[in-house]
Amino acid sequence: MRRVIVIALLIIISFVLQTTVFNFHDAVGLSPDLLIIITMSFGIMRGRREGLLTGFFCGMLYDIFYGSLMGPYMFLYMTIGYVNGFFHRKYLMEDVMLPVIISAVDEIFIEFTVYVFAFLLRNRLQFGYYLGHFILPKTLYTVVVTVVIYRIYVLINKYLKKKVSEAKK
Numbered sequence: 001m002r003r004v005i006v007i008a009l010l011i012i013i014s015f016v017l018q019t020t021v022f023n024f025h026d027a028v029g030l031s032p033d034l035l036i037i038i039t040m041s042f043g044i045m046r047g048r049r050e051g052l053l054t055g056f057f058c059g060m061l062y063d064i065f066y067g068s069l070m071g072p073y074m075f076l077y078m079t080i081g082y083v084n085g086f087f088h089r090k091y092l093m094e095d096v097m098l099p100v101i102i103s104a105v106d107e108i109f110i111e112f113t114v115y116v117f118a119f120l121l122r123n124r125l126q127f128g129y130y131l132g133h134f135i136l137p138k139t140l141y142t143v144v145v146t147v148v149i150y151r152i153y154v155l156i157n158k159y160l161k162k163k164v165s166e167a168k169k
Helices: 002-019 034-046 048-066 072-087 097-118 127-168
Strands: none
Touching: 002 034, 002 048, 002 127, 034 048, 034 072, 034 097, 034 127, 048 072, 072 097, 097 127
């Protein structure tokens, strides 16, 4: 129960930071996607199920506040959380390189999907412009923030694991 409360608080804090602080102090008109970072982090640290559930709630929050339809971002974030959960057993938690690479791939996946459905299907074919002005800067910004925030999530995950093991004794 404690894990659910902590993850819910982290999702809410990440969403508020993403939409207020990072949106106010954006570097190039873009803010890092903290919801992708939390979905990726808990998918990697806890597995497919928790990545899927974290992605569901992150996507639902994004759809409620910014989407015109309920479900597209929810599906994208759930997919990312589930796929990232496959790396759960294949990495060391303190290793930062794998989460950085995965967050870059996740961000490119989300932004490319947004490009296809929001621009390409409306006959806006300037992919080079969109890549250079939106996808790559936002990916770079998210990757830089991932290095810092992922370490915080690792510490929180270790603390929660420690509390669960103490409660079992």
